[in-house]
Amino acid sequence: MGTKKDGVCCSTDDFKMSRAQMKNQFLILLLVTLIFSCDSKVNYEKPEGLIPRDTMIDLLYDMHLAVGTTNLRNKDNEKDRNYMSLVYEKYGIDSTRFAVSNIYYTSQAVEYEEMFEEVERRLERLHEEYESERDSAISASKKRGPLPVDSLRVAKEIEQ
Numbered sequence: 001m002g003t004k005k006d007g008v009c010c011s012t013d014d015f016k017m018s019r020a021q022m023k024n025q026f027l028i029l030l031l032v033t034l035i036f037s038c039d040s041k042v043n044y045e046k047p048e049g050l051i052p053r054d055t056m057i058d059l060l061y062d063m064h065l066a067v068g069t070t071n072l073r074n075k076d077n078e079k080d081r082n083y084m085s086l087v088y089e090k091y092g093i094d095s096t097r098f099a100v101s102n103i104y105y106t107s108q109a110v111e112y113e114e115m116f117e118e119v120e121r122r123l124e125r126l127h128e129e130y131e132s133e134r135d136s137a138i139s140a141s142k143k144r145g146p147l148p149v150d151s152l153r154v155a156k157e158i159e160q
Contacts (some may be wrong), residue, residue, distance in 0.1 A: 018024050025075050044103065044104050044107045047101065047104055048106060049097055049100070049101075050100075050101050050104060051091075051101040052095065053105075053111070053115065055091065056101060056102075056115060057119060058091075058118045059087065059091055059093075059098070059114065060116070061122050061123070062087045062090065062091075063087055064119060064123060066083035066084055066086070067083075068085075069083060080082060089110065145148045
C-alpha cells in the first residue's frame, strides 16, 4: 500500500493490474454470471385457463403429428394442408390459450423437458408400431407370392 502523501491514501500503483489479472477476473465474472443466469429464474404465475399438464402433453403430441403430415397427401389428394386448426378444435382451445400455456410451461424448464420426453416416447412407440406393421405387410406379400396377372392387360396384349 502507498503511504499517506498529500492527503491521498493510496497511490495509483496500488490499483494497477496486469492484463492477465484483468482477463482472469473478467472470465471469472463471466463464468459466475453464466452459472446464475442458466438457472430458470423466470417463474410465471399459473395463467387463468392453463391447459392441464396431461392435456398439454397430448396436445404437443398431436401437434407434432400434424406438423409431420403437412407434406403428405390426404384422402382428397390435398398436400400442404395446415392441420393445426384441427388440433386446436379437437382440444377445444385457440392458439392464444395454447401460447399462454406454452409460455408458462417453458418457464418451468424441468417440467417442460419431462413433458417433451413423454411426447418423444409416444412418437417413438408410434414409429415402432408403424415399422412393425410395415414389416408384417412386406413379409405377408412375400409369402403370398406373385400377384395375379391383370386380365385386362392380357386382353389388350392379345388384341395387339
